[in-house]
Amino acid sequence: MNDIRNIVILTGAGISAESGLATFRGPDGLWEGHRVEDVCTPEALARNPALVHRFYDERRAKLAEVKPNAAHEALAALDAAWPGELLIVTQNVDDLHERAGAKRLIHMHGELRSAFCAACGRAVPWVEALPPASPCGGCGQPRMRPDIVFFGEMPYEMDRIEEALRRADLFVSVGTSGAVYPAAGFVQTARHVGARTIELNLDPSAGSFYFEESRMGPASRLVPELVHDLLA
Template identity: 65%
Template sequence: MARIVILTGAGISAESGIRTFRASDGLWEEHRIEDVATPEGFARNPELVHRFYNARRAAAAAAAPNAAHQALAALEADGRHTVLVVTQNVDDLHERAGTQNLIHMHGTLAGALCAGCGHRWPAPTQMQVTDPCPACGKPKTRPDIVWFGEMPYRMEEIWAALRQADLFVSIGTSGNVYPAAGFVADAMHAGVPTLELNLDPSAGTRMFDAARHGPATQVVPGWVHEMLARDR
């Protein structure tokens, strides 16, 4: 039984209608990332940030898992491998496809966080600046999203899994955002074979042992089919 660690990025959800962030123009859904995806942006204009993530939450709820999400869930459900999916995405498409062993390293749209006391709770569909924290009562509610300049969640657990893996697969990532962009180097230094599945070569594609490029809904199910057929 192989231990497979899979990193997924925005590219796996793009074909479900979730727009990707393009660093080349510095914009995300027509907003500067400094305004909607940093602690400083939230401090300057929390109303804007809440409107932005309320819209993202609605868009994610309207989207459906695609063949790539479903293929990864099928690989896990097959049971012949231990599969850990580490996603940079804040949508819930992996869960809705059936993936169970999952880490949201950048948080999730489904979560709310108190910037005052650190309490977490399920986010309502619409969040407002005046929403009180259920624990401390202060109106310091923010999305439970890891913004630029903040440390992603469960990093020690992820690094430990990478060191113990038999295969690391990166799907739909640009290779520009750290620390996730460094996972291939971490795996390489641990002697773990690596594979990139991406629409186009990522910034770190040369570091991978192998790469397949094309739409996620084609290359991911194709790879999973080969894995399951090979293990029969």
């Protein structure tokens, strides 16, 4: 891999599952007992704000019980040592990448430990419960909500992600389903510009056929192996 300088790494629920966090959508189509449509859409928030806020309060509290695993730590080590461009794009809303030490990171779907005001757009760190109608410290409006990108909303920093993909020599997808767009389309952008593409996953994703190489197994083994090869 001596010809690689610019890297984009996409991570999904599979990388955090080994730390004890539930994947976004289980085999039964539910996220920890809830239909996604009941907890992760603007309509759900408008219809039942108490349920939606409580759901994310519980997910936020769960973060105190888990810690980064070897995959998070390996990516943080790559972040610290890689001399070229590197961008870790995570679909996850947990903070395990940061706690492992990653710096070059985008949470494209938002963060559990953040809240933002639907009135003025101000985002602030948040670690406690977030009751519905909490007032914004900036504009004062009672419109604070979980800083989560719901279905139907635009993911964060897409321009920056697309620019990094256009410059990439290597694109790696770790623990993703390959079924949620726009992230599922990143591999196609990377291939279009001639980047090498590698998938690391427990099982083939919905978009496995787009990748030049697929390595199957737990992220806690596959990611450190890949990072070792890159830094060798």
